[in-house]
Amino acid sequence: MTRSLGWWWLFLLLLAPACAPAALAVRVPALDRAAATALLLAADEARTRAFATADPGPLRAAFADRAVAALAPQLAALRRRGVRLEERDSARSLVHWAAGGGGGEGVLEVEGEQRIAFADGGARPWSRIVRQWWAALSWSGARWLVVGMGDLPPAQWWS
Amino acid sequence: MRHAPFRRAAGVGLVLAAAFALAPRLAVASAWGSPYGDPAGFCPVHSWLPSTYLSLPPTSDPLVGNNPEQDTFFGYHRHPGYDDWYGYWYGDFRGRPGDQSGWQLIRRVDYPSHWHWNFADWGWAVHGHAKQYVAYYNWTFGGQCGMGHPGAPWPAPYMADIDGYPVMDIYVDAVPPADPKPRIAAVGPSSISFTWDPVVDRGDGAGPDYFAVGMGHYTSWLTIDGGPPIGRRDSAAPLVLSSAARPTDIVCVFVVASDKLGNATAPASHCGRPAGAPPAPPVPDAGAIRVNPAAPGLAGLASWFWLDPVPRPVTTYESAAGTDYWLVAEPVSAGWDFGDGVKLPAGDFGAPYPAPSTVTHTYGSAAEAGYVVGATINYRVSWWWRSGGEWLGPYPLGSQTGLAGRLVYPVRQAQPELRLSG
Numbered sequence: 293m294t295r296s297l298g299w300w301w302l303f304l305l306l307l308a309p310a311c312a313p314a315a316l317a318v319r320v321p322a323l324d325r326a327a328a329t330a331l332l333l334a335a336d337e338a339r340t341r342a343f344a345t346a347d348p349g350p351l352r353a354a355f356a357d358r359a360v361a362a363l364a365p366q367l368a369a370l371r372r373r374g375v376r377l378e379e380r381d382s383a384r385s386l387v388h389w390a391a392g393g394g395g396g397e398g399v400l401e402v403e404g405e406q407r408i409a410f411a412d413g414g415a416r417p418w419s420r421i422v423r424q425w426w427a428a429l430s431w432s433g434a435r436w437l438v439v440g441m442g443d444l445p446p447a448q449w450w451s
Numbered sequence: 452m453r454h455a456p457f458r459r460a461a462g463v464g465l466v467l468a469a470a471f472a473l474a475p476r477l478a479v480a481s482a483w484g485s486p487y488g489d490p491a492g493f494c495p496v497h498s499w500l501p502s503t504y505l506s507l508p509p510t511s512d513p514l515v516g517n518n519p520e521q522d523t524f525f526g527y528h529r530h531p532g533y534d535d536w537y538g539y540w541y542g543d544f545r546g547r548p549g550d551q552s553g554w555q556l557i558r559r560v561d562y563p564s565h566w567h568w569n570f571a572d573w574g575w576a577v578h579g580h581a582k583q584y585v586a587y588y589n590w591t592f593g594g595q596c597g598m599g600h601p602g603a604p605w606p607a608p609y610m611a612d613i614d615g616y617p618v619m620d621i622y623v624d625a626v627p628p629a630d631p632k633p634r635i636a637a638v639g640p641s642s643i644s645f646t647w648d649p650v651v652d653r654g655d656g657a658g659p660d661y662f663a664v665g666m667g668h669y670t671s672w673l674t675i676d677g678g679p680p681i682g683r684r685d686s687a688a689p690l691v692l693s694s695a696a697r698p699t700d701i702v703c704v705f706v707v708a709s710d711k712l713g714n715a716t717a718p719a720s721h722c723g724r725p726a727g728a729p730p731a732p733p734v735p736d737a738g739a740i741r742v743n744p745a746a747p748g749l750a751g752l753a754s755w756f757w758l759d760p761v762p763r764p765v766t767t768y769e770s771a772a773g774t775d776y777w778l779v780a781e782p783v784s785a786g787w788d789f790g791d792g793v794k795l796p797a798g799d800f801g802a803p804y805p806a807p808s809t810v811t812h813t814y815g816s817a818a819e820a821g822y823v824v825g826a827t828i829n830y831r832v833s834w835w836w837r838s839g840g841e842w843l844g845p846y847p848l849g850s851q852t853g854l855a856g857r858l859v860y861p862v863r864q865a866q867p868e869l870r871l872s873g
Contacts, residue, residue, distance in 0.1 A: 369615060373522055403667075403711055406508065406517040419517040422664055422711045423508035445506035446622055446662065 320394040320431040327436075328429060329386045332398045335438045336384060336425055339363070343377040344409075346370040356430070356437040374411035379404050380418070387424065388450040395430040395439075399450045424449050490539040490554060493584055494596040495611035495618070509622035509664050511712035513576035514569065520585055521569035523615035526562035534560045535588040537609055538568070542581030542621075543656035554586075554609065577623040579656015585612045585619075624655045624664040627714040631669065631706040633721040635843050636691055638836070640727035644693040645673070645704035647719075652710045667711040674703045698725050698772070723838040728848055729776035732767040737828045737853035743804035747861040750817050755808035757801025758785060758855055762828050775837040777844070780830040780851055790822030790860070791815070800828075814862045821859035828853040 323331075334354055341350040348367050351360045370376060382404030389398045403422045409415040427441040444450075510517060526534050536558060541551040560566045568585075570576060586609035596608050611617035633647040647669075654663025672683035673694050682692060694702050703722040709715040741759045748754045762782035769776040787795040789812045801810035814822065830851040835844030 370519070373614070375519065375522060377517075377519060406510075408517060408519060408522070416516045417512075419510045419512035419515070420713045421508040421510045421517060443506060443508065445620055446509060446664070451665070 323391060323396055323429065323431075323436065325386070325389045325391075328389055328391070328396055328398050331429055331436050332386060332400050332427055332438075333384050335427060335441075336400050336402065339425075339441075340379050340382065342367060343370065344379065346376050354438055355441075356432055356439045359438050359441060362441075376409045376411075377406065378409050378415070379406050379421075381405050395428065395436070397426065397428045399444065400425045400427070401450075487541050487551070487582065489618075490584055490609075492554070492609040493539070493586060493611065493617075494608040496596050504618045504620075505616035506620040507622065509624060509662070509712065511623070511625050511714055513578060513623050513625050514571045515577055515621055515623065516569070516571070518569060518619070518621070520583070520612070520615045520619055522565075522567045523585070523612055524557070524560045524566040524568060524587075525614060526560045526564045529562045534562070536560055536566075536568070537586050537588060539584040539586070540581055542577070543579035543658070543660035544577055544581040545575050546578055548579075548657035548660060557585075577621050578625070578660075579623065579654065579662040580660040581621045581623075583619045583621060585615070585617050586610055587612070622662050622664075624652075624662055624710065624712055625714060626653045626655045626663075627716045628652045628666055628708040628710050630716050631689075631708045631719045633671075633704045633706045633719055635721065635723045635838070637693075638723065638726050638843065638846065640698065641725055642693055642695050643702050643723050643725050644691050645702075645721060645723075646691045647671075647689050647704075647706050649689055650708050664711045667709045667713070670707040670709065670715075672705050674705070675700050677701075677703075680705070696725050698727070698774070700724055723843060726774050726836045726838070727772075728846065729769050729771050729774075729778060729834055729836075731832065731848060731851065732765075732769065732778045732780060734851050734853050735762070735765040735780055735782075735828075735830065737762065737826070737855040739856040740824055740826050740858040741801075741803065742824070742858060742860055743808075746821070746859075747863045748814060750814050750862050750864050752865070753811045753813045754860070755801070755804060756787065756789075756810040756812065756824065756826075757803050757808050758826060758828070759803065761800050761803075762853075765830075777835040777837075777842060778832060778848065779834075779845070780832045782828050783831050784829045785810075785855075786827040786829065787812075788825040789814075790824050791818075797829075816862075817864040818862050821861040824858040824860050826855040828855065 338350045338354045342348055342363065346367050348360055348364050351363065382402050384400050384402050387399050387401045390396055401422065401424050405418040406421045407416050407418045424444040425441065426444050427438045429436050430439040432439070507515065507518060524536050528534065535556060537554045538557050539552065539554050544550040544552065557568050558566060588607065588609055596610060629650040631647045631650050633645050636644040636646040652663045652666045654661050656662055668685045668687055669689065670683065670685050671690055671692060672680040673692050674680060675694065675696055681694065692704055696702050701722055701724050703720050705718040705720045707715050707718050738758050738760050741757050742748070743755045764782070765780045767778045769778060782800070784797045785800050787798050787810060791814055793812060795810070799809040801808040830853065832848040832851055833845035834848050835842045
């Protein structure tokens, strides 16, 4: 008899999640182009600060752990060499946005100057650059975070 | 004895396994799908980074000063002579389209030395697209990437850079866009406007390695009599720049076109000064009206009309208030009045007989005194003016109407007549 009751408890325990009210599901807020632009601008500025300091710390506020993990080896390599990648006079603009799947994907175009700086205070001359940075945003832990990103080679640029 | 076939198979297997273990495993190097193919001997198996490939942000610096791979050479082993660093480049490199420099010894870096490499060290430059491989040649790791040991008859493979990115795509565009050509858009007695047509970016390099980063913006401004810049601004598209000025002022526009990397043209300029419209020119002589059949015409038979001479554009030169003008009156249509109440307000000029005229009329009744036929010629007048050594225009000056000499055209009724023959 006791064993029979135990099976019933196990059955009910397995059934419970299926009967849970739908209202308990996470409600993802809408993400329009303007909001996405602000998020991506902040994320790329954080990424730029991370490379300028060879430190993943600035990434924490805008990037999910797996996105930080993807950048961490590059930052570690810079730190190991005593090198930083500095940017200045950057102008950023959103050149592509596609909402969907509880988030969206955007591409920022960044025009500015970049240089290699060294731990001893020296630096190479500034070089003018333009880059396009792709990033995917997703709702995670009650906030929007970058969950995937990459620098696009020119053949993949959004025109 | 009964195990002999098994032993033979095992022996063959061992030989195959040994051959596989010794064979260079270079196929992994082709994972990036390079159109040139990866260099022979390149072996990225032991790269420490999750990705071994990097595309640098395009730059206008042919020396690629922002290349993070220029300081990645370390001596890894205490044994001298182990760490010979090599580079391999292809693309529009050193200014030669399709250059494939092959493996080149950069230098030997013994432990614990740290060395740098960049294009400036070698006096090389990149134009358009170039691909760079950085690797080192090391007998110790040779066995881990195929075969390779001191004294072997075959060379050890080139190992990929294990500290940075061993493969890099580099894009350089150091060429400015095409030169803009500013021009006068409109001119009035107290103002003048300029504009220019869009230009395209010109890229760097050649062939498959040609690379153009794309148009950025225009910077434009005006000056009056060589004074300071007025209204300097950046725009993504051509503008119309206007200035109020006196007819004696010389107004100039300056335009610079820049691509996204800041490669900029020299300022292109165009100058002019305000000018009012000239006085209308005299109305051209409209000539005379001709007809076939010649007078008298016949009722019921189509008559062909034309203007003689056929109207042509008339050019007039004028000088007013110190400005030279060039005016053109261009005939565009003719209005016809055939004298019997029928009118053709915007007709052709006709064609001299015997060519079939496009202006025809058939009178329905006779008129011994003749129908009075009239024609007016409509001219469209345009003007140019001389600014410096250049004629600027055309600007519209309205229309003029010329009156052709009138034609009195008697028309008779055709009489039937019976004739006896034979």
